[in-house]
Each structure stands twice: as C-alpha cells, then as structure tokens.
Amino acid sequence: MPNEALGAAKEKKNDEFYTQYDDIQREINAYLDYDPDTFRDKTVLLPCDDPEWSNFTRFFAQNFDRLGLKKLISTSYATESKQKNTSIQVSIFDFLTEYETQSPQYDESISPNRGKIFTLTRRNKKIDINDLQWKYLEGDGDFRSEEVTRLRDEADIIVTNPPFSLFREFLAWIMAANKKFLIIGSQNAITYKEVFPLIRSNSIWLGNGFNHGNAFFRVIGINPKYANGVFDESTGLVKFRNCHWFTNLDHGRRHQPLPLMTMADNLKFSKHKEIKEQGYLKYDNYDAIEVPYTDAIPSDYDGVMGVPITFLDKYCPEQFEIIGITKTWFGLASKVYPNQTQVSRNGNTSIVSKLNDGPAIKVSQKPLDTTYYMVDNDYYIQLYARVLIRKKVPD
Numbered sequence: 500m501p502n503e504a505l506g507a508a509k510e511k512k513n514d515e516f517y518t519q520y521d522d523i524q525r526e527i528n529a530y531l532d533y534d535p536d537t538f539r540d541k542t543v544l545l546p547c548d549d550p551e552w553s554n555f556t557r558f559f560a561q562n563f564d565r566l567g568l569k570k571l572i573s574t575s576y577a578t579e580s581k582q583k584n585t586s587i588q589v590s591i592f593d594f595l596t597e598y599e600t601q602s603p604q605y606d607e608s609i610s611p612n613r614g615k616i617f618t619l620t621r622r623n624k625k626i627d628i629n630d631l632q633w634k635y636l637e638g639d640g641d642f643r644s645e646e647v648t649r650l651r652d653e654a655d656i657i658v659t660n661p662p663f664s665l666f667r668e669f670l671a672w673i674m675a676a677n678k679k680f681l682i683i684g685s686q687n688a689i690t691y692k693e694v695f696p697l698i699r700s701n702s703i704w705l706g707n708g709f710n711h712g713n714a715f716f717r718v719i720g721i722n723p724k725y726a727n728g729v730f731d732e733s734t735g736l737v738k739f740r741n742c743h744w745f746t747n748l749d750h751g752r753r754h755q756p757l758p759l760m761t762m763a764d765n766l767k768f769s770k771h772k773e774i775k776e777q778g779y780l781k782y783d784n785y786d787a788i789e790v791p792y793t794d795a796i797p798s799d800y801d802g803v804m805g806v807p808i809t810f811l812d813k814y815c816p817e818q819f820e821i822i823g824i825t826k827t828w829f830g831l832a833s834k835v836y837p838n839q840t841q842v843s844r845n846g847n848t849s850i851v852s853k854l855n856d857g858p859a860i861k862v863s864q865k866p867l868d869t870t871y872y873m874v875d876n877d878y879y880i881q882l883y884a885r886v887l888i889r890k891k892v893p894d
C-alpha cells in the first residue's frame with residue numbers, strides 16, 4: 500500500500516517527516532549539472548526546517564562554498580506549535596537536542612514556543628556547518644508569520660520539504676513573492692486547482708526526482724505503526740512512492756524528449772496488451788484519445804491525448820504542450836451527464852454526479868468486475884484523472 504503513509508499523514512495532520520541527505524544531494528546535483536551557477540551569490544532560505552533534525556540545513560551549510568552561496572537562512576517551527584497542530588503525540592523532548600540546550604542562548608522558558616533562525620553568511624574563510632549561528636525568532640516560526648515572510652522576501656531561492664498538510668498554502672506563499680524554489684510534495688498536488696495551472700503554463704514543473712521514485716523519510720516523535728506497510732523497521736524510515744520535488748529551477752532531465760514509437764508501431768509492438776488488442780480508445784466526454792501508459796504515447800498523433808499524471812515526471816516542454824486536465828474545475832469536458840447511476844463491483848447502486856469529474860469511456864456491454872455508470876441505458880466506465888497533452892509544433 501504505497502500511498503498509505505501519505506494518506507495517514509494528511510488525515511492525522513502529521514507533518515514530521517525528515518528528508519534524507521542523499522535525496523537532497525542527488526536533487527541539488529541535478530540543477531548544478533545543468534547550471535553550475537544555480538545557487539551562486541544567492542540567498543537561500545530553508546523554512547519549516549528543524550536544523551537540528553533536518554538534512555537541508557546540513558547539506559547547504561556543508562556545501563556553502565561549493566554552491567557559492569551568499570547567505571543561508573534556515574528557520575524552525577516551535578515544538579509547542581508542532582504539538583498543537585498534530586494529532587500525533589510529539590513530545591517537546593523529542594526535539595530538544597544537546598546542540599540547543601548547551602548553547603549559551605538556550606532559554607528553557609521560551610524554547611518551546613519560539614522558532615529558531617540559523618544563518619550563515621559568506622566571509623573570507625572556508626565555511627562549514629560549525630559556523631551556523633542561531634537565535635530565537637520572535638514568534639513560533641510559522642512560515643506565514645510576518646518575520647518569516649520578511650525572510651522569504653530577502654531570499655532568492657526557497658528550499659524545503661514543507662508540511663504536507665499545508666502544501667497548497669506554502670506554494671501560494673512562495674508564488675506570491677515570485678521566488679525560485681525547490682520543495683517536496685505529494686503527487687496528488689499535481690491535480691490541485693491551485694497547482695495544475697502553474698504546471699500547465701510551465702511556471703513550475705517536477706524536479707529531477709527521487710531514486711527510482713522512492714522517497715524515504717525519517718519519522719520523529721510518532722508511532723511508526725500507523726504507517727503500516729511502508730515503515731521499514733531496519734532503517735527506521737517511512738517510504739513514499741508518490742512524492743515529488745516541485746520546482747521552477749531548470750534541470751537537464753526535463754529537456755530530454757521521451758523516445759516514442761509511432762501509433763502504427765505501438766499497435767503492432769507495444770508491450771501493453773490492451774494497446775495491441777483495443778488500440779487507442781476515445782473519451783466520450785473529452786475530445787481526446789486515452790493513452791493509459793506514458794511509454795505508449797504515439798509519436799505521430801497530432802490530436803489531444805489523455806495521459807496518466809505520472810507523465811509529468813517525463814514531461815519535456817519542447818516535445819509536448821499541456822492542454823489541461825480532466826477535472827471538472829478545469830472545464831474542458833464536452834458534455835455533462837444527467838441522471839447517472841453508479842453500479843459498484845458488488846452490485847450496489849447509487850445516484851451520483853461523479854462521472855462528470857474525470858474521463859469517461861462509453862462501452863457497448865455491461866462491464867464486469869469494475870464499477871460502472873449508467874446514463875439513459877448506456878454504460879460508461881470512468882478512468883483516473885488524465886493530463887491532456889498535444890505534440891508540440893515547433894515555433
């Protein structure tokens with residue numbers, strides 16, 4: 500159940516997932532490979548980042564000189580606020596470290612409800628993590644506070660793994676200041692109405708990506724049992740299959756076109772049985788063909804194609820343009836179905852409007868072993884949300 504942990508994180512508002520150093524390093528290297536000056540002379544802000552726990556601060560501090568940073572600022576969120584906003588038991592002691600308690604500025608009375616700010620500025624010497632200076636923020640370090648928003652305004656690039664439960668708000672907070680950024684979020688965020696239009700307009704895109712799509716996070720102060728099925732006791736890490744980096748920094752992989760076959764070749768040689776057997780079906784409510792697999796996109800089709808949202812991980816803007824998404828709020832559907840009856844696998848029926856919110860395929864016979872819809876004695880099945888794309892015509 501690969502998505503179980505992320506679902507549970509949202510449901511229970513548990514945001515304490517800590518990113519692995521290797522994942523950060525691998526991702527940052529992809530931008531440096533494309534442009535070694537991506538971070539040069541830049542002020543980088545790492546908000547929502549508990550520096551004592553997080554590898555973001557460690558990575559950027561350790562690589563301060565290599566990246567050519569001007570300034571590094573990292574802020575953390577107060578433990579009392581963490582406790583208040585999560586239904587999972589987090590103890591203040593889970594987050595207290597010797598690093599903090601042994602610093603001269605440590606103050607037991609204010610520590611639980613204050614965020615901290617760590618800064619590193621370029622000086623005429625080699626910089627490393629021991630040069631990090633910290634002090635308490637005025638408030639709890641909420642990224643929406645005035646003081647962290649001022650730091651956002653000062654920054655050139657914002658990098659973090661923000662709280663999953665506040666992803667929409669966090670992205671809006673960055674975009675409001677028109678900043679460069681690199682953040683982690685759930686694959687589902689692609690379909691949000693606050694996110695997809697930015698992807699469509701090539702204002703933001705997916706990053707280079709986790710190793711084989713597997714993101715591992717360390718969990719802190721929570722009972723890992725709730726992450727049943729994806730918690731690995733031997734490593735103490737929770738695995739997510741549906742996490743991505745979202746960014747507006749350029750990287751090389753997004754300019755590599757997908758190698759694809761023509762439609763005729765797909766129909767003959769595709770490794771997917773249903774392409775060879777059924778060909779490319781047409782949606783009933785969108786003027787597009789269904790392409791259920793990214794590697795089955797026909798290279799020579801000029802019309803609109805519906806592809807799985809995972810396509811965006813392979814999307815090259817020079818090869819395809821994004822037309823839209825099969826979500827009601829996007830408004831591209833060519834029809835609205837009246838009087839829908841949903842028939843579930845076990846035969847239960849209900850009157851719904853769900854068929855409107857996704858691509859529908861009309862079928863000639865009553866479908867077996869799957870949920871289907873009846874409208875005026877016709878049968879339909881609904882597919883997952885699809886991104887609608889078209890071959891890019893060179894300018």
Ligand SMILES: C[S@@+](CC[C@H](N)C(=O)[O-])C[C@H]1O[C@@H](n2cnc3c(N)ncnc32)[C@H](O)[C@@H]1O
Nearest residue numbers: 514516517518547548553576641642660661662
């Ligand atoms: C997914 S964790 C990531 C931590 C760290 N950036 C990392 O990846 O290792 C998100 C962090 O944001 C903190 N957080 C939650 N709500 C916040 C808010 N409103 N403002 C700032 N930080 C918040 C959580 O307590 C948590 O430590």
